[in-house]
Amino acid sequence: MNQIFTVTSLMNIAAFGLIIIGLLAIFTQRNIFKLIIGLNLADVGVNIFLVNAGYIDGGTAPIFTDGIRSAQIMTDPVPQALVLTAIVIGFGITALALGLTIRLFEKYHTLDVKEMRGLKW
Amino acid sequence: MRHVVGIVLIAAFIFYVLSLVSGLFIGPDPEAVGPVGRQVLEQSTREAGAVNTVTSVVVFYRGFDTLGEVTVLFLSALGIAVFFRAGGESANRAGTSGPAGNTEECGAPGFILRTGARILYPFFFLFGIYIIVHGHLSPGGGFPGGVIIATGFFVAILTGDRFHLPEGLLTVLEGFAGLSFIGLGLAGLFSPAGSFLANILPLGSFGTIFSAGILPLLYAVVGVKVAAELSGAVGRIYLDPEPVEEQ
Amino acid sequence: MVGPVLSPILLILVPLSAAFLIVLLSSVLKQHGPVLAFLALAAEVVMAISIYPAAAAAPIEVVIAGVRAPVGINLIADPLSMLMVLVVVISALLVSLYSFSYIRDEQKSRYSALFLLLVTGAVGMLLTGDIFNLFVFFEILCISSYILVAYHRGGLGLEASIKYLILGSVGSLFILISIGMIYGALGTLNMAHIGANIDLLPEGTRLAAAAFFLVGLGVEAAVFPLNSWLPDAHASAPSSISAVLSGFVIEVALIVMIRVAGSVFQITQVFPVLMVVGVITLLIGEFAANRQPTLKRMLAYSSIGQIGLILFALSVGTPDASSGALLQVINHAAAKSVLFLVAGYYIMRTGSGRIEDYAGLGRKMPVASFLFVLAFLSLIGVPPLLGFFSKFSIITSALSAGTVPSLFMAGLVLVGTVVEVVYFIRVMQVLYSSRQQSVSIESGIPAGALVSILLFSLAFAAGAAILTPLTQAAGSAAAVLF
Numbered sequence: 001m002n003q004i005f006t007v008t009s010l011m012n013i014a015a016f017g018l019i020i021i022g023l024l025a026i027f028t029q030r031n032i033f034k035l036i037i038g039l040n041l042a043d044v045g046v047n048i049f050l051v052n053a054g055y056i057d058g059g060t061a062p063i064f065t066d067g068i069r070s071a072q073i074m075t076d077p078v079p080q081a082l083v084l085t086a087i088v089i090g091f092g093i094t095a096l097a098l099g100l101t102i103r104l105f106e107k108y109h110t111l112d113v114k115e116m117r118g119l120k121w
Numbered sequence: 122m123r124h125v126v127g128i129v130l131i132a133a134f135i136f137y138v139l140s141l142v143s144g145l146f147i148g149p150d151p152e153a154v155g156p157v158g159r160q161v162l163e164q165s166t167r168e169a170g171a172v173n174t175v176t177s178v179v180v181f182y183r184g185f186d187t188l189g190e191v192t193v194l195f196l197s198a199l200g201i202a203v204f205f206r207a208g209g210e211s212a213n214r215a216g217t218s219g220p221a222g223n224t225e226e227c228g229a230p231g232f233i234l235r236t237g238a239r240i241l242y243p244f245f246f247l248f249g250i251y252i253i254v255h256g257h258l259s260p261g262g263g264f265p266g267g268v269i270i271a272t273g274f275f276v277a278i279l280t281g282d283r284f285h286l287p288e289g290l291l292t293v294l295e296g297f298a299g300l301s302f303i304g305l306g307l308a309g310l311f312s313p314a315g316s317f318l319a320n321i322l323p324l325g326s327f328g329t330i331f332s333a334g335i336l337p338l339l340y341a342v343v344g345v346k347v348a349a350e351l352s353g354a355v356g357r358i359y360l361d362p363e364p365v366e367e368q
Numbered sequence: 369m370v371g372p373v374l375s376p377i378l379l380i381l382v383p384l385s386a387a388f389l390i391v392l393l394s395s396v397l398k399q400h401g402p403v404l405a406f407l408a409l410a411a412e413v414v415m416a417i418s419i420y421p422a423a424a425a426a427p428i429e430v431v432i433a434g435v436r437a438p439v440g441i442n443l444i445a446d447p448l449s450m451l452m453v454l455v456v457v458i459s460a461l462l463v464s465l466y467s468f469s470y471i472r473d474e475q476k477s478r479y480s481a482l483f484l485l486l487v488t489g490a491v492g493m494l495l496t497g498d499i500f501n502l503f504v505f506f507e508i509l510c511i512s513s514y515i516l517v518a519y520h521r522g523g524l525g526l527e528a529s530i531k532y533l534i535l536g537s538v539g540s541l542f543i544l545i546s547i548g549m550i551y552g553a554l555g556t557l558n559m560a561h562i563g564a565n566i567d568l569l570p571e572g573t574r575l576a577a578a579a580f581f582l583v584g585l586g587v588e589a590a591v592f593p594l595n596s597w598l599p600d601a602h603a604s605a606p607s608s609i610s611a612v613l614s615g616f617v618i619e620v621a622l623i624v625m626i627r628v629a630g631s632v633f634q635i636t637q638v639f640p641v642l643m644v645v646g647v648i649t650l651l652i653g654e655f656a657a658n659r660q661p662t663l664k665r666m667l668a669y670s671s672i673g674q675i676g677l678i679l680f681a682l683s684v685g686t687p688d689a690s691s692g693a694l695l696q697v698i699n700h701a702a703a704k705s706v707l708f709l710v711a712g713y714y715i716m717r718t719g720s721g722r723i724e725d726y727a728g729l730g731r732k733m734p735v736a737s738f739l740f741v742l743a744f745l746s747l748i749g750v751p752p753l754l755g756f757f758s759k760f761s762i763i764t765s766a767l768s769a770g771t772v773p774s775l776f777m778a779g780l781v782l783v784g785t786v787v788e789v790v791y792f793i794r795v796m797q798v799l800y801s802s803r804q805q806s807v808s809i810e811s812g813i814p815a816g817a818l819v820s821i822l823l824f825s826l827a828f829a830a831g832a833a834i835l836t837p838l839t840q841a842a843g844s845a846a847a848v849l850f
Binding site: 140154155156157158159160161164168181182183184185186188189190192193195196197199200202203204289292293295296297299300303306307309310314315316317318319320 | 375377381384385387388389390391392393394395430431432433434435438439440441475478479481482485488492500501504505507508511512514515518519521551554555556557558572
């Protein structure tokens with residue numbers, strides 16, 4: 001039996017909760033805008049999960065300041081760098097999706113994927 | 122169908138929580154910094170010379186990822202330019218103040234917003250530049266700094282003043298910043314170190330502005346690129362020409 | 369061994385800097401962006417050809433930022449990745465030649481920049497030795513495809529693009545989850561390093577991480593049941609882009625997926641499952657293709673079928689079958705590109721996407737239609753063409769694997785081929801029917817586009833003549849896989 005009430009486990013549960021909510025929105029909603037919101041929720045969940053991968057209990061930020069010169073108590077900097085990349089990529093995709101949505105709305109005057117003409121969703 | 126998906130997803134979540142309790146997915150020693158992270162923490166002051174280890178990772182150890190990352194931003198700005206036909210017919214409308222519907226819904230921007238924005242505008246730039254040049258010393262760097270500079274543009278858009286998007290300048294900055302990143306990297310390739318993005322400048326004294334070799338330069342380039350692309354992307358959507366009916 | 373000038377990293381940097389340069393110089397270059405893109409891709413082909421022999425002799429490792437893996441990022445140019453890079457860059461060069469006459473609107477400089485970034489993403493995915501770097505290049509590949517699918521901004525294109533974007537992004541999220549699990553447990557991102565330490569992971573984590581990764585890449589590789597976006601995206605994209613998306617993008621994703629499964633996660637025990645998935649993908653693709661009234665949708669579904677075949681061959685797990693699969697990748701890249709590129713001009717000249725409107729085109733556009741037929745025959749696997757040898761070696765090696773399921777599935781692959789023949793005949797009947805075309809066709813295909821189609825056809829038509837070196841290359845590439 002592992003300890004579940006550690007910061008890492010609780011954060012992981014929160015992260016997966018967000019991912020599940022996001023995926024639920026993506027698979028059950030019909031409004032493109034809500035699909036994009038779902039995507040962003042899941043994205044935030046994944047980012048929390050990623051940054052959590054390098055967290056150690058009681059660790060400090062990995063910055064060498066006057067007070068802190070020892071690397072022993074620092075959290076892992078690599079996942080933080082990965083999350084920075086992931087956030088930027090998520091932003092890029094969101095911006096593009098919103099641009100597409102504006103164009104689609106101008107074409108069909110609806111955001112409901114079921115009412116759009118061509119494709120099966 | 123929707124119910125099935127919902128039930129499966131919620132079941133997956135419950136399974137995950139249970140697996141945390143039973144330790145199914147726990148690898149070796151989850152509460153310790155992994156081998157790569159440990160090595161980065163120990164070597165970064167010597168190899169990259171930045172006080173902020175995250176910056177060392179973003180710009181030095183994983184600088185190649187960052188090049189890819191600014192490429193993704195470049196792509197989405199390019200994509201929005203394609204969808205909104207910026208630089209084409211829209212150029213003649215660039216002086217107008219955005220979609221007509223906007224002001225009717227929200228009301229015209231008030232005196233306080235307009236005056237405040239004008240006063241704050243230079244400070245956005247100043248603060249953004251500050252964040253960018255201190256990227257290797259404190260939390261921050263090219264990405265947040267670039268976003269802050271772009272925020273200056275967004276505030277200018279919000280005021281509804283006759284806003285002119287410097288389309289040509291932004292495009293030049295986007296391309297130029299990307300090429301400079303590659304150029305700085307190539308300098309490393311042809312230097313004695315012989316590898317892309319190698320540190321070709323002296324590390325300087327630890328903890329000062331002029332330290333960490335090429336890291337601040339690369340981060341400055343990233344900052345310029347992020348600022349140009351964000352302002353470009355949002356500005357192009359905002360200054361969208363009349364919806365074009367095609368086909 | 370190789371000087372710094374021919375470092376494989378240039379294969380990534382050249383198209384990337386050309387894309388930046390096109391945007392930087394957009395006011396000077398005006399409409400001449402495509403020329404710059406063509407030159408960059410030509411340089412790319414020359415570099416890839418000159419790097420290939422060295423990489424085939426011994427894998428080349430490129431260290432980035434002077435920090436050795438696993439702390440830094442590295443690139444690995446081995447026979448497999450370089451063979452695929454060659455397929456990618458040669459196809460891209462020929463398609464960009466075709467695009468000169470095919471893409472004629474005022475945004476073609478932006479089109480070229482996007483196209484170069486697509487190539488950057490594909491080449492980067494193949495060369496990288498770091499799992500997160502793989503994700504970044506995967507995103508570059510995906511995002512440029514999302515944009516290019518909607519390039520014409522027609523309703524269908526926009527709709528297909530957003531559908532592709534949402535499904536693709538869910539796939540990317542899954543890859544990130546997998547990366548998070550691996551990093552959390554092993555603390556490393558380098559593929560070779562993960563592969564060496566994978567035994568430290570408990571079986572549950574390993575399978576879960578592998579499943580997330582494979583599902584994520586599987587969306588882009590269009591593996592059943594994750595492929596509902598493909599027919600829409602490939603059918604609504606401009607034809608030059610459909611050729612690229614079908615010709616190498618999904619194959620790159622598939623090869624990388626099998627490679628990660630085999631050498632990073634080392635889950636060879638799930639390969640029988642992938643084999644079944646491959647055959648299902650094949651059958652669904654071919655049967656759906658048979659029911660399509662529009663040519664490009666038919667070709668798109670046929671690509672799903674081909675992906676199923678390649679997945680099946682790769683997951684048989686023997687070097688022979690994998691080398692057959694790689695031959696099939698080459699064959700499909702050439703043949704499907706010809707089909708889409710000719711279809712582009714069929715659509716442009718008749719103004720219709722439906723097969724029934726192409727009556728008599730076989731006589732109006734004789735050369736192009738002849739190559740179209742030849743490409744179709746090579747996909748089916750008719751003897752003198754390359755497609756015969758690839759399919760033959762896939763089926764014989766599946767048979768020689770000898771287990772009852774693989775015999776049964778080899779039989780199902782033949783069923784897929786029969787379906788291919790059926791819809792091939794349907795298209796031929798229309799193309800060479802004596803019914804008169806209602807729209808008059810003023811012109812055929814411009815010379816540049818025709819040259820590009822001809823050169824593509826050369827690959828599968830003359831493939832049999834250079835079969836020995838091709839098989840050798842595919843064999844040494846397949847040896848990397850297992």
